[in-house]
Amino acid sequence: MNRIRIAIQRSGRLSERSLDLLQRCGLRFARSKDKLYWYGQDFPVDLLLVRDDDIPRILLDGVCDLGIVGQNIALEVLREDDDRELQELRELGFGRCRLSIAVPEQSEIKSIADLEGCRIATSYPALTNSLLGEQGVKAEMVKLSGSVEIAPGLGTADAISDLVSTGTTLRANHLTELDVLFESTAALYGQMNRLPDEKRLLLERLLARLDGVLQAAESKYVMLHAPRDAVEEITRLLPGAEHPSLMNLESDPDRVALHAVCREALFWEHLESLKNAGASAILVMPVEKMLG
Numbered sequence: 001m002n003r004i005r006i007a008i009q010r011s012g013r014l015s016e017r018s019l020d021l022l023q024r025c026g027l028r029f030a031r032s033k034d035k036l037y038w039y040g041q042d043f044p045v046d047l048l049l050v051r052d053d054d055i056p057r058i059l060l061d062g063v064c065d066l067g068i069v070g071q072n073i074a075l076e077v078l079r080e081d082d083d084r085e086l087q088e089l090r091e092l093g094f095g096r097c098r099l100s101i102a103v104p105e106q107s108e109i110k111s112i113a114d115l116e117g118c119r120i121a122t123s124y125p126a127l128t129n130s131l132l133g134e135q136g137v138k139a140e141m142v143k144l145s146g147s148v149e150i151a152p153g154l155g156t157a158d159a160i161s162d163l164v165s166t167g168t169t170l171r172a173n174h175l176t177e178l179d180v181l182f183e184s185t186a187a188l189y190g191q192m193n194r195l196p197d198e199k200r201l202l203l204e205r206l207l208a209r210l211d212g213v214l215q216a217a218e219s220k221y222v223m224l225h226a227p228r229d230a231v232e233e234i235t236r237l238l239p240g241a242e243h244p245s246l247m248n249l250e251s252d253p254d255r256v257a258l259h260a261v262c263r264e265a266l267f268w269e270h271l272e273s274l275k276n277a278g279a280s281a282i283l284v285m286p287v288e289k290m291l292g
């Protein structure tokens with residue numbers, strides 16, 4: 001069947017953003033709330049809604065062609081067994097968190113090196129073990145599937161390796177973040193080389209749309225007025241802008257209207273330096289779609 005099937009998280013931190021991203025790629029689905037299979041309407045791409053932990057396995061088994069899941073989950077499965085192969089096709093930039101080592105506030109463990117021979121509670125034993133191994137540290141992994149942060153208090157571990165975003169959970173459990181092992185974001189995974197040709201063409205179309213959406217998210221359309229003799233300098237100050245359009249201003253022969261697309265993040269500092277270079281009437285607008 002010449003359709004692509006994508007696994008996304010059914011309900012959790014990644015669900016809404018995953019769906020939103022696919023919808024911004026122009027995908028529409030016929031769905032009913034409790035059904036776990038959503039049928040693609042205008043584009044032959046269907047969705048399977050599952051627990052995030054199941055996504056790598058679903059891809060490895062060939063049940064779905066693509067999946068959106070945290071790098072933390074995908075890498076855990078890949079590090080468990082070197083023979084498994086999944087390609088990370090795109091980093092998606094949402095669901096950001098870090099896998100960190102944390103210890104009780106009063107702990108004598110002060111550095112990663114001090115973890116040698118210690119017990120570490122984690123839901124990510126393979127990933128933690130391999131990241132510590134890269135730093136020459138060998139520790140004992142205590143695998144827990146949830147509530148990792150209470151393990152030191154219960155005396156079942158000396159430290160934990162867990163996901164952190166704000167750090168509130170660590171603080172509430174009197175744990176100190178010792179070091180970050182890994183920064184994670186949601187990513188699109190798949191096995192390109194296993195796809196038959198027709199599906200690969202479909203996937204390429206989908207990836208082109210996805211790139212457009214991801215690029216548009218960072219890109220801004222900038223309009224401003226500039227002194228004619230400062231156009232070159234102002235173009236240099238616009239991050240990631242190429243070939244701006246210039247238009248004459250009826251009312252002021254010494255100034256021009258300049259329009260450009262900035263493909264990199266634009267901060268207040270950029271606007272201030274544009275103003276210092278003589279720009280005025282600076283307008284920054286979001287870009288909704290981009291292709292080519």
Ligand code: PRT
Binds near residue numbers: 073096
């Ligand atoms: O039911 P299902 O298995 O699908 O969902 P789940 O409960 O296993 O996953 P979910 O929805 O909690 O997380 C999905 C993905 O979101 C993770 O695999 C990460 O890639 C990403 N993510 C981003 C996070 C966090 N931020 C995060 N803060 N996953 C978990 N947390 C935990 C953290 O470990 C802590 O216990 O949330 C708690 C709050 O964090 P603080 O630091 O803000 O207190």
Ligand code: ZN
Binds near residue numbers: 053
């Ligand atoms: Zn999960």
